Amino acid sequence: MTTDSAGPLRTALSTIERPPRADAVAAVVSFVWRAMLRIKHVPDQLSDVTVFPLMMLVMFTYLFGGALAGSTGDYLQTVLPGILVLTVTMTTQSTAVALNADIGRGVFDRFRSLPIWQPAPLVGALLADVARYVIAASVIVGVGVLLGFRPGAGVPGLLAGVGLVLLFAWSLSWVWTTLALLARTPESVMFLAILVTFPLTFVSNVFVDPATLPGWLEAFVNVNPITQLVTAVRGLIHGMPAGTEVARVLGICAALVAVFGPLTMRLYRRER
Numbered sequence: 308m309t310t311d312s313a314g315p316l317r318t319a320l321s322t323i324e325r326p327p328r329a330d331a332v333a334a335v336v337s338f339v340w341r342a343m344l345r346i347k348h349v350p351d352q353l354s355d356v357t358v359f360p361l362m363m364l365v366m367f368t369y370l371f372g373g374a375l376a377g378s379t380g381d382y383l384q385t386v387l388p389g390i391l392v393l394t395v396t397m398t399t400q401s402t403a404v405a406l407n408a409d410i411g412r413g414v415f416d417r418f419r420s421l422p423i424w425q426p427a428p429l430v431g432a433l434l435a436d437v438a439r440y441v442i443a444a445s446v447i448v449g450v451g452v453l454l455g456f457r458p459g460a461g462v463p464g465l466l467a468g469v470g471l472v473l474l475f476a477w478s479l480s481w482v483w484t485t486l487a488l489l490a491r492t493p494e495s496v497m498f499l500a501i502l503v504t505f506p507l508t509f510v511s512n513v514f515v516d517p518a519t520l521p522g523w524l525e526a527f528v529n530v531n532p533i534t535q536l537v538t539a540v541r542g543l544i545h546g547m548p549a550g551t552e553v554a555r556v557l558g559i560c561a562a563l564v565a566v567f568g569p570l571t572m573r574l575y576r577r578e579r
Contacts, residue, residue, distance in 0.1 A: 330424070331424035331427065334423040334424045334427035334431070335424070335427045335430050335431045335434065336431070337427070337431065338427050338428050338430070338431025338432060338435075339431045339432075339434050339435045341431065341432075341435075342402075342431065342432050342435030342436070343435055343438065345405070346438075346439075356394075356398055356439045356440070356442045356443035356446070357442065357443070357446055359394060359397075359398075359443075360390070360394040360443050360446045360447045360450075361446055361447075361450055363390050363393065363394055364386075364387065364390045364447055364450055364451060364454075365450070365454075367386060367390065367514065368382060368383050368386060368387075368454065371386075371514065372386075375514070375515065379454075380455050383451060383454055383455055383456050384456060384457070384459075384545070385541070386513070386514060387447065387448075387451045387456050388468060388537060388540040388541045388544050388545075389511075389512070389513030389514065389537045389541075390447055390513070391443075391444060391447050391448070391468075391469070391472055391540065392472055392475075392508070392513065392533060392536050392537050392540055393508045393509075393513050393533075394443050394447065395440050395443050395444060395472050395473070395476045396475070396476060396479065396504055396507075396508055396533065397501075397504050397505075397508060398439065398440070398443060398476075399436070399476050399479045399480045399483060399500075399504075400480075400483045400496065400497060400500035400501070400504070401436065401439070402432050402433055402435075402436045402480055402483070402484065403480070403483035403484050403486055403487035403496050403500065404487070404493045404496050404497050405432070405493075406429070406432060406484060406487040406488075407487040407488075407490055407492065407493045407496045408493045410487070410488070411492070411493070415428065415575075419575075419576070425572070425575070425576065426572055426575075429484060429571060429572070429575060433477060433480050433481070433484065434477075436476075436477070436480060437473055437476075437477055440472070440473050440476050440477075441473065444469045444472065444473070448465065448469070458544045458545065459544065459545035459546045459547075460543065460544055460545060460546035464543050464544050464545070464546055465544050467543040467544075468539075468540040468541075468543040468544040471536070471539060471540055471543060471553065471556060472536070472540060474556075474557075474560055475536055475556060475559070475560055478559070478560035478561075478563040478564050479563060481563055481564055481567040481568050481571055482563060482567050483496065483500050484567070484571045485567045485570050485571045485574065486499060486500065488571060488574040488575060489574065507531060507532070507533050508533050510524070510527065510528060510531065511528055511531050511533040511534045511537060512528060512534045512537050512538065513533070513537055517529055517534070532556075532559050535552050535555045535556055535559070536552075536556050538552045539552035539553045539555075539556050
């Protein structure tokens with residue numbers, strides 16, 4: 308068909324001017340909205356960022372507070388930043404599980420065929436997940452304040468600590484996104500993610516002082532990235548020196564995105 312004949316044919320099919328191609332920002336916003344609509348229609352997805360954090364905070368505070376710190380009030384000041392890190396970190400695999408399910412249904416094959424910025428579906432889903440992390444953090448801090456938690460550095464320190472947790476969680480979610488593009492089923496994604504996050508979060512300084520542990524275990528806990536994050540968050544929230552730990556956490560976040568971001572996009576573009 309010649310160019311001259313294509314014009315009248317296109318006019319006969321539609322008199323409406325073709326809309327301009329969406330830019331990268333508009334495409335990402337669209338996929339953020341898609342993820343938020345999924346939460347709206349399936350509110351059960353919020354159980355891991357509402358019920359789970361509440362259960363963890365109350366259970367560990369009142370079970371171990373008296374034995375480990377002498378009182379639940381004193382232990383709450385120490386354990387709440389750790390519970391914040393633990394619960395948010397353990398919910399980072401949810402986007403990867405949903406991504407793997409979409410791939411299995413062929414949804415992402417359709418996304419790859421659209422004339423949009425190709426990373427938009429992934430970036431949009433990961434940014435939408437930040438809203439879930441904010442909900443989890445709000446639940447933990449809100450309940451903690453009701454139980455007697457008081458941030459030593461006030462609201463600015465609290466916001467800085469929560470912000471660092473959100474940044475780490477978003478960076479870590481790129482790891483699970485890579486895994487989602489390699490695994491065969493959503494169940495395998497969840498199993499492998501829990502297999503990694505469970506020992507990292509519990510074998511750390513979330514609940515106990517590493518100095519009370521056996522030497523070989525203390526050595527692992529001290530180099531654990533979760534330990535660095537918990538120490539940094541506690542320092543920011545309570546106004547204690549934690550500049551070294553904050554710098555290490557920022558370096559870990561940069562490394563995770565630098566390695567797994569490009570790897571995720573390479574796997575996303577390949578033929579499945």
